[in-house]
Amino acid sequence: MRIVWSQEYELGIVVIDRQHRRIVDLINDLDRLVGLPDARQGVERVLYDLVDYTExxxxxxxxxxxxxxxxxxxxxxxxxxQFTFHLEALRQRHLAGEDVVEPLLRMLEKWLLNHILEEDLAYTEQVRDFINGIGKERLGSWVNENVRRHFRQA
Ligand SMILES: [Fe+2]
Structure with missing residues (x-):
């Protein structure tokens, strides 16, 4: 497994932590395909899901x-x-026939974990205060509405 999820990556915002774990799962799916014969189609599918889910x-x-x-x-x-731009550029290189999986995995792993530990951590306190203030019911309907609005995949 490329990335083993650890508590250190948990922001304590359940809905965001769940999404980060899903991205980690997709990175690990990609890693599992390295070196397999006929991996191209699988890589293409995971890359598509990764771009779509991350956006x-x-x-x-x-x-x-x-x-x-x-x-x-x-x-x-x-x-x-910036990250989406890099990811899409690598996906295009893959589609053009280049083997980009290893540099891609390195970029994904480094960027995601750093981003969670630095930039995401920076908003955590304020978002948690907001969540604690809004109340479970209103938060639940906000989350449901925005999951519907922004996600194509469940
Ligand atoms: Fe972020």
Whole structure:
């Protein structure tokens, strides 16, 4: 397994932690395909899911930061866009026939874990305060509505 999820990556925001774990699962799915014969199609499918799910997660996370009134949203949004741009560029190189899986895995692993431990951690306190203040029921309907709005995959 490429990345073993550890408590150190938990922000204590259940809905976000669940999404981060899903991204880690997709990275591990990609890792499992390394060196397998006829992996191209599998890599293509996982890459598609990874791009799609990551973009959805970023949109959701940004909506949550905005709702919580987080001031550094613009900078955070910019980092998300940079990452999406890199990921899509690597996906295009893969589609053009290049073997990009190893550099891709290194980039994904390094970026995601650093991002969680630094930039995501930076919004955590404010988002948690917002969550504690809004009440379970209203939070639940906000989460449901925004999952529907931003995610194509469950
Ligand atoms: Fe983020």
């Amino acid at each position: 959805s997660h970023f949109d959701f996370e940004e909506a949550l930061m905005e709702r919580a009134g987080y001031q550094e949203l613009d900078g955070h949004h910019h980092l998300h866009r």
